[in-house]
Amino acid sequence: MWTLHATPAVNDQSAYPTIVSVAMSMTSIMLLTVVLRAYVRYRVVKAPGMDDYVTFLAAVTCIIYNVLAVYQTRLGLGLPVSLRPKPSLAQYSVIQFSSRPVYMLGITCYKVALCFAYLRFVSPGMIIFRRLTWSLMGFIIISHFACTLVIILQCRPFRKSFEASIPGSCLPLYPTWNATAAITIACDIIIFLLPVPVFAKLQIDRRRKLGLIFLFVLGLFTTICSVMRMLQIRQVAKDGNNSTLVIWGTAEINVGIILTCLPTLVPLFRKHLRGVGRGAFGYTHGSERQAAVSSTRLKNLSRSPASHVPVMPRKAAARIQDSDEDSILAADDRGWETDRPWIRRTTEVHITRADRDVHLNGERDRERFT
Numbered sequence: 001m002w003t004l005h006a007t008p009a010v011n012d013q014s015a016y017p018t019i020v021s022v023a024m025s026m027t028s029i030m031l032l033t034v035v036l037r038a039y040v041r042y043r044v045v046k047a048p049g050m051d052d053y054v055t056f057l058a059a060v061t062c063i064i065y066n067v068l069a070v071y072q073t074r075l076g077l078g079l080p081v082s083l084r085p086k087p088s089l090a091q092y093s094v095i096q097f098s099s100r101p102v103y104m105l106g107i108t109c110y111k112v113a114l115c116f117a118y119l120r121f122v123s124p125g126m127i128i129f130r131r132l133t134w135s136l137m138g139f140i141i142i143s144h145f146a147c148t149l150v151i152i153l154q155c156r157p158f159r160k161s162f163e164a165s166i167p168g169s170c171l172p173l174y175p176t177w178n179a180t181a182a183i184t185i186a187c188d189i190i191i192f193l194l195p196v197p198v199f200a201k202l203q204i205d206r207r208r209k210l211g212l213i214f215l216f217v218l219g220l221f222t223t224i225c226s227v228m229r230m231l232q233i234r235q236v237a238k239d240g241n242n243s244t245l246v247i248w249g250t251a252e253i254n255v256g257i258i259l260t261c262l263p264t265l266v267p268l269f270r271k272h273l274r275g276v277g278r279g280a281f282g283y284t285h286g287s288e289r290q291a292a293v294s295s296t297r298l299k300n301l302s303r304s305p306a307s308h309v310p311v312m313p314r315k316a317a318a319r320i321q322d323s324d325e326d327s328i329l330a331a332d333d334r335g336w337e338t339d340r341p342w343i344r345r346t347t348e349v350h351i352t353r354a355d356r357d358v359h360l361n362g363e364r365d366r367e368r369f370t
Contacts (some may be wrong), residue, residue, distance in 0.1 A: 002014070002015065002016055002073065002074065002340045003074065003075075003076060003079065003085065004075060004085060004087075004088055005085035005086075005087045005088055006076075006079075006083075006085050010079065010083050010085075013079060013080075013083060014073070014076075014078040014079045015078035015079075015192065015243050016073035016077070016078040018247065019069060019070070019073050019078055019079070019243065019246060019247055020073060020248075022247055022250055022251065023066040023069050023070050023250050024066075024070070026066075026251060026254035026255070027062065027063060027066045027254060029258060029272060030059065030062060030226070030254045030257050030258050031059065031063075033054065033257070033258050033261040033262065033265070034059045034257065034261055036261070036265055036268060037052065037055065037261040037265065038052070038056070038262045039268070040264055040265060040267050040268045041264065044267050044268060045156050045267055049116065049120050050116045050120075051113045051114070051116035051117040051120060052113075052264075053075050054110075054112050054113040054245065055110065055113040055260055055261065056110070056114060056258065057109050058106055058109030058110040058113060058256075058257050058260075059257055061102055061105045061106035061109060061253075062106045062253050062254060062257055064102050065099055065103050065106055065249075065250070065253060066254075067250075067252055068095055068098065068102065069099065069246050069250055071095060072095055072096060072099075072246070073090060074088075075088040075089075075091055075092035075095070076088050076089070076092050076244050077096075077242070077243055077246060079093070079243075080239075080241055081239060081240040081241055090163070093162040093163065093164075096162070096242070097161050097162040100148075100151045100152075101148050101151065101152060102133035103249055103253060104144055104147060104148040104151065105127060105145070105148070106253040106256075106257075107184060107252065107253055107256060108140060108141065108144040108145075109186075110253070110254070110256040110257045111140050111144075111191050112137055112140060112141065113260050114191055114192075114260055115133050115134075115136060115140070115191065115264070116135075116137075117260070117264075118133045118194065118195055119133055122198060125193070126198070127250055129198060132194065133194065135312060136187075136191060136194065137147075139187070140191070143183050143187070144183070144184070147179075147180040147183060147184070150171070150176060150179075150180065151176075151180065154170050154171040154176060155168060155169070155170035155171070156168050156169055156170075161189050171337075173236070173237045174233060174234060174237040177230075177233045177236075178230065178233055181226060181229065181230040181233065182230070185223055185224055185226045185227060185230065188205075188219075188220070188222050188223040188226055189220065189223055191219075192219035192220050192223075193220075194220075195225040219256075219259045219260075220258060221255055221259070222252055222255050222259065225248050225249075225251045225252035225255060226248075228248045228328045229245055229249055229252060231246035232244045232245040232248060232338070233245065250281075253292045280313075298365050304348050343369075
């Protein structure tokens with residue numbers, strides 16, 4: 001029997017199967033994305049950063065929160081308050097109280113990780129965006145830390161937070177938890193919408209641009225989880241049953257980490273899809289356009305020895321160079337380079353000299369490619 005100190009009839013009324021299945025399944029998916037992120041950053045890209053380290057910390061806190069949630073079902077979580085086994089109430093209250101700061105630390109970490117990812121993505125020349133990101137990161141850390149302190153110190157004496165029988169007083173549950181939930185929801189909305197204007201200006205294929213924007217807007221799903229969790233606060237204040245609240249909290253922290261990791265997995269898909277016809281996926285990648293341009297240039301190269309190849313004019317070279325490079329940030333409307341810092345992806349074509357025999361009109365001719 002799953003619920004400790006409970007009769008079979010009471011155990012059958014528990015919603016523990018739902019809580020356990022949500023926690024286990026979402027934690028498994030979260031762990032998979034985090035492991036893939038670690039593989040990409042350490043083995044494929046070989047450039048781990050602060051955003052990765054904070055994400056790993058978020059994953060650890062998420063695992064702890066989910067373990068605590070599953071263990072609470074053994075002590076009565078999932079049952080109406082009146083049916084929860086009395087011998088387990090003291091331990092249940094302590095574990096439930098302990099899980100609250102762990103939850104706050106988890107959602108703080110994945111939001112801070114996103115801020116570090118934004119700073120890593122944009123060029124140093126985007127001063128305004130970088131200042132906004134640093135400011136948002138500071139606000140998230142300070143506000144979430146303040147909310148954690150409120151949750152921990154909401155009762156006097158301190159032990160009354162998990163021992164209701166002790167004389168004392170506590171802050172009203174419904175307004176306090178609503179205020180903390182409103183702050184986390186506001187941060188969710190801002191942090192996922194902040195980079196959308198930057199992505200809209202990227203000099204990349206429109207479908208790829210829309211896909212990138214959609215990926216971050218999809219992060220607003222964590223806001224939906226937060227709102228659903230917030231709606232359960234009234235129910236908790238009314239009858240004390242926090243089973244649905246824990247389910248939505250579990251979903252929020254796991255989904256937040258998963259969506260934080262998804263953009264970092266793009267190099268992994270590129271690596272495994274190399275050589276596959278990308279047109280089947282509905283995307284036109286810049287590398288394919290560059291390959292076509294390079295092929296055209298190769299056909300037009302002079303067949304004379306290398307010493308007789310004419311020097312290309314500077315303006316023409318600049319335009320062809322633009323076709324070899326994807327201007328990701330800080331290019332003007334005509335695609336010309338500006339004085340502002342930018343991120344540039346360059347495709348280099350290395351050609352070696354080779355002699356081969358060509359038969360023309362039955363005669364052998366020597367042709368040299370440079």
